[in-house]
Amino acid sequence: MPFLIALAVLVIEFTPAHFIYTGPLLTAVPALAGVTMGPKGTTAAAALALAISVATATYNAAWGSLQVYTNFLALGLVSVAGFISSSTVQARRQRELDQVRRIAVAAQDVVLRPVPGRLGPVLAGSLCLAAGTGARVGGDLYEAVQTQHGVRMIVGDVRGKGLSAVRAVAAALGAFREAVHYDDDLVEVMNRCAAALRRQVAVPGAYGQEVLLEGFTTALIAQVPDEPVVQLINRGHPPPLLLHEGRATPLVPAVPSPPLGLEDLAPGLVVKVENYPFVPGDRLLLYTDGVIEARNPDGEFFALPEIMEGMPAHTTPAEFLEQLHQALIRHTGGDLADDVAMILADRLGSEPRTPPGGAGAG
Structure with missing residues (x-):
């Protein structure tokens, strides 16, 4: 889903539909990745969103506007939050998996x-x-x-x-x-x-x-x-x-x-x-x-x-x-x-x- 959203933003920005404001859509890319993907996937999604933001700002000659810098700041904050969230979830899941494996090994030793x-x-x-x-x-x-x-x-x-x-x-x-x-x-x-x-x-x-x-x-x-x-x-x-x-x-x-x-x-x-x-x-x-x-x-x-x-x-x-x-x-x-x-x-x-x-x- 994060990468489908990024693709949709590309289509909007590089077609006559670029009048649609896509800032909130790009911000959702690392946010969704932080929920559904691990730290590596979140980092990749954030990097892709950042690359799209740079490309669209350049294509639309929007550098220097307050909106562009606001979009970058929001994207950065959400990316950091998504990375921390995905790392925490992954660590918790790993602990749970390790606990399940220890219980499984104990049960296996009995069987x-x-x-x-x-x-x-x-x-x-x-x-x-x-x-x-x-x-x-x-x-x-x-x-x-x-x-x-x-x-x-x-x-x-x-x-x-x-x-x-x-x-x-x-x-x-x-x-x-x-x-x-x-x-x-x-x-x-x-x-x-x-x-x-x-x-x-x-x-x-x-x-x-x-x-x-x-x-x-x-x-x-x-x-x-x-x-x-x-x-x-x-x-x-x-x-x-x-x-x-x-x-x-x-x-x-x-x-x-x-x-x-x-x-x-x-x-x-x-x-x-x-x-x-x-x-x-x-x-x-x-x-x-x-x-x-x-x-x-x-x-x-x-x-x-x-x-x-x-x-x-x-x-x-x-x-x-x-x-x-x-x-x-x-x-x-x-x-x-x-x-x-x-x-x-x-x-x-x-x-x-x-x-x-x-x-x-x-």
Whole structure:
């Protein structure tokens, strides 16, 4: 609007309509800019208004008249006031934004917290990146918990983004964190997560509106007992990678199962636990499709198995994930198109189980 007013003044002053008094119109240019634009925009609008005033005064041979100097004085005062106003508004908005971000980070730490570095028979690490938002919570979810049944981990991907995806992530993780401690059957843990998502198909939003959650969620649950195996349930999720003696192998389910929320597409669905060898020295990577679907500028996908095989063997899970993160950034040029979540578990040697909460728990 400020620049449209400036254009209108130019049209009036340099056409036969120049008999119209345009001083108040030019004064409105920095005033409106101070309300609708930042300090830089206000400065640009004031400079443009000043340039137009000089040009019109010269064109109309009005230099020396009291009206011209009055217009310049009014324009200068309004420009200064507009600049101060826009600077104050911008500073206040920045403070409010910083406060919102601090609250968001605290909430994110509750929803997606880093996994502990040691969980029973495994060393673990986690990484989560939300695409294009600067936040850490998107549609991806992960968790790892030590229980009396072994170490139980989940990685999932909610279809969609935004608030509805975050609601679904919170529902699934809440169900998982509760069920892993009480359900012996790993299938029942997955069923609890599915039930929690079904209950959240429509939840109350602001002002009484309904907020519809997304249609389905891919999920993978892994259990690492004391025995040298890993037990998996895969509901439409990318298969985890097992790094054994320098070779990365995808643990593809024998019978594919649909994602959570799409059970109607598979009548008579029977979900089973599948066992795979997981011996000391092995590495298990659980991840979301944002990793393997990341593209470089030439459209090539991120070669996750090859990247894993080429990484140094003697690194901690945190170091390994950081190197994987850097490789992903280099591949995409820092432009992630989808959320990314990963859990890395290193299998240790056999040892007596430590109860959750430490040796002194209970």
